[in-house]
Amino acid sequence: MINPINIGSIDDIDEGEAKVIPSDETGTGEDIAVFHAEDGNFYALNDNCTHETASLADGWIEGTEVECPIHAAKFCLKKGTALCMPATQDARTHKVEVSGNDLLLYPNVPAEPVEA
Amino acid sequence: MSDCTSHTSEANASIGRMSRPEAFTQNIDVSTLVDSDGGLIDRSIYTETSIYAQEQRRIFARSWLFLAHTSQFKKPGDFFTTFMGEDPIIVTMDKTKTIRAYLNSCRHRGVRLCRADAGATKMFTCTYHGWSFDLAGALQSVPNEKAYPEDFDRKQWGLIEVPNVQSYKGLIFGNWDKDAQSLEENLGDMRYYMDAMLDRDPEGTEVMGGVMKWTLEGNWKLAAEQFATDWYHVNMSHASALMVLSPTGRGPKAEIAATPGRQFGSENGHGAGFPTHPKSRFDARPVHEYYDYEALRERLGDAAVEGPMTTGHATVFPNFSYLPVNGSIRVWHPKGPDKMEVWAWVLVDKSMPDEVKDAQRLYNLRTFGPSGIFEADDGENWSEIQAISHGFVTNNVPLNFQMGIGSERNDGTYPGQTSELYSDAAGRAFYRHWSKQMNTPAWHERTEQA
Known part of the structure; x- marks a missing residue:
């Protein structure tokens, strides 16, 4: 059983915004971006775009997708699926849980499958 | 504010790192x-x-x-x-x-x-x-x-x-010369004339909506020079527009058609002209009724309210021009010797209520801008000049800028050297500065020589 890390209050991330959890906190060796999507839910992906070096947390959140700020690749926030060129590799998902007012991140635990 | x-x-020590043959930059003595x-x-x-x-x-x-x-x-x-x-x-x-x-x-x-x-x-x-x-x-x-x-x-x-x-007061300018004289110094006395448009409201100005853009046949200087120096064309070129706007439908009264006024010309090529007759104004009624003229007199001084705040025209050298009466600010972008692109914004005071801003915007569109009844007259003149200018004989015949020669003086009221409203003084100043700049090596040439 992997213990989640408490990454702060749900109020810390406005809808349409994202927050980066640095690699020294995630323990995965990678920064993780936690997104507050426009469906009201929270999702997490590896922050670095799978195409080139870019922070997806700096990208544009539209619905439940994020568009990379640099080359406009899009990823599904729920499944990490690369939705368009120039990205060809999916982004890695991580489970996020809301517990009361707190946001809990489970690094390296894939998000539970959901209906896209 | x-x-x-x-x-x-300090980003650009040089434009590029490769050197270019001198033949690319042969300069003509103008x-x-x-x-x-x-x-x-x-x-x-x-x-x-x-x-x-x-x-x-x-x-x-x-x-x-x-x-x-x-x-x-x-x-x-x-x-x-x-x-x-x-x-x-x-x-x-x-x-x-x-x-x-x-x-x-x-x-x-x-x-x-x-x-x-x-x-x-x-x-x-x-x-x-x-x-x-x-x-x-x-x-x-x-x-x-x-x-x-x-x-x-x-x-x-x-x-x-x-x-x-x-x-300067909301207007952003750029200069490729990092050692250029500061914008404020370069504007000099021109600031007084600009303030009559930019400084009516302690909150400052803002632009409304987008930018109107249109292309004209005509060298960019034809427009820049006219906005610096040319009230002379108004009664002739804009005769029909003046008639439409006058209460009688027959045009303005004689005293307004022959209005007194001043024209400022700067050694840096800037120019502004304006009538000083109290009734020579054709501003939009809601805008006119909005202003507290007593407060403006206190803020800007009587001479600014009676002069450059009214129906004036102006150019900041080389290619930025404006009209205080309707808040038109514009750039004449050069697109080859024979063509220009006009980009025009509508400038309003921040404190104006929305309905006054909108009245100014509509008034601006009716008078100037691509569908404006005045703008169309001006564009026609510039394009007409350009269309025939490549004829060999035509091209060899000089143009006349002699009105008001010797009339430039400090009149004790308006800053800098001013002439009569009907004058080519600011045009001569515009071309004097143009000629000086054209004959003086620029920063990029000095770098090359160093």
Whole structure:
């Protein structure tokens, strides 16, 4: 059983915004971006775009997708699926849980499958 | 609120790192083409390709050029694309909320980096190969960077920055010369005339809506010079518009048609003219009724309210012009010797209620702008001049700028050297400065010699 890390209050991330959890906190060796999507839910992906070096947390959140700020690749926030060129590799998902007012991140635990 | 902001950068020690043959930059001595004391202008300055190329180097690459209005930028990443001469420019607000301007051309293979007119972004990414630059102009991402040589340094390949960006009361100007005289100094006495439009409201001004853009056949100087110096054309060129706007439908009364007024010409080529007759004004009624003229007299002084605040015209050298009466501010972008692109904004006072702003906007559209009843008259004249100017004999016959020769003086009321309203004094000053700049090496030439 992997213990989640408490990454702060749900109020810390406005809808349409994202927050980066640095690699020294995630323990995965990678920064993780936690997104507050426009469906009201929270999702997490590896922050670095799978195409080139870019922070997806700096990208544009539209619905439940994020568009990379640099080359406009899009990823599904729920499944990490690369939705368009120039990205060809999916982004890695991580489970996020809301517990009361707190946001809990489970690094390296894939998000539970959901209906896209 | 400070009147002026400025940003200078040391980003461009030189334009590029390669040297160019001198044949590319052969300069023409224009001193025989402009007789600014005698009031004669050779028509070749509107038609010669070599002179036009020299203007790009010695006028547009070294003058303060209008970029945008501060109200167009509210948060980091807001951008507006424009031109300085023929150079494409991105103007943006960086993360520290500083307004910065960059050459809008990818450092890799030269594509225009940003093709949108305006918007908000986090990065400027080239659509060709994907080189991506941040709001500070730094090259942040190069796809397949590993294939470049070891000494490839992204720091060397950031955007070319306009090294000198300064603003005056909301108007942002850029200058490629990092050692240029400051904008405020360069404007000098012209500030008094500009203040009559920019400083009516303690809250300042803002621009409304987008930018009207249209193309005209005609050299850019024909328009810039007219807005600096030419009230003379009003009664003739705009006869029908004046009749429509007058209460009787037959045109303004004799005393208004022959209104007194002053015309200012600056040694830096700026010019402004305005009637001083109390009834020579054709502002929009809701705007006229909105203003508290007593308060304006206290704020700006009687002479400004009775003069340059009214139905005036003005040019900031080389290619920014404005009309205080309807808040039209515009740039005459050069597009080859024979063509210009006009970009016009509607400027209003921030404190105006929405309905007054809207009245000003509509009044602006009716009078000036591509569908304006006055603008159409002016465009027709400039295009007509240009259309015939390539005829050999035509081109050899100089134009007359002799009205009011010797009338320039300090009148004790209006700052600087002024002439009568009906005069070519500011036109002569415009071309005197143009000629001086054309015959003086610019910063990029001095760098080459050093």
